[in-house]
Structures are given as structure tokens and as C-alpha cells.
Amino acid sequence: MKESELRMLFLRISNFYSGFSYDDYKVEEWVGLLEHVSYDRACTNLASYALNPMNEYPPHPGILAASNVQQSSGPAVLNAAETMIMLEDREREQQSFVSMPDHVKEAAKQLGLLSTTTD
16 A cells, blocks of 8 residues: 555544544554555455444554455344443433423423323
8 A cells, every 4th residue: 555545544544533643653654564455455444344333443454454354244242241331321321211290291281292192
């Protein structure tokens, strides 16, 4: 990959990942690592990587150079830690749910904003 191609790739990465930054030194280092990788392969790998919702952080050179980045063909299966986080988030959401007070329900019904059969 040429330096100009890597700079275009870095621009794409920074569009996907707001925390990604680069300077001339980083460009030089990555060009050395990715000199035998085609720009098209790196772009394809970046797209596959960025579409995976589990990839919160920018890719490293090995991701861009991989001969094939696996794309998920179905829903991801959460591990135990991820499942616990999901369940805790759901419980927090349910605990923060507040039902509409009765006097607000009555006022909404009188204004025709709520059906009379809704409780």
C-alpha cells in the first residue's frame, strides 16, 4: 500500500471511529507494516470490521492485512460477561420506568389523548 492510499484509509477509519487520530509517524509505521497489502483488501477488511457492532475501537494493522475478515452470518452469541451486562442494563431500564399517574391519565382521557379503555 502506498502512503497516499494509507492516508485515504486513515481518513475512512477516522470517519468511522471518532477517537482515531494519526500523524506522520503513525503513517510511516503503518506503511511499513502494510506495504504488501492492497488498498482494496484493507478497505474490504475495514468495512467488515466496522459493520460488526462489537468492534468499538479502530482496527489495528493486522485486521486490515488479514486475508479474510470473518463476517457474522447470524446473530452474535453473547458470552457470560456480555449477557450479565445486557441483563443489568435491562433491569436498570425497568427500574427507571414510571407509569403515568392516575390524575394524568384522567386528564388525557378527557382531552381525548388517551382511549377510555386504556389503563
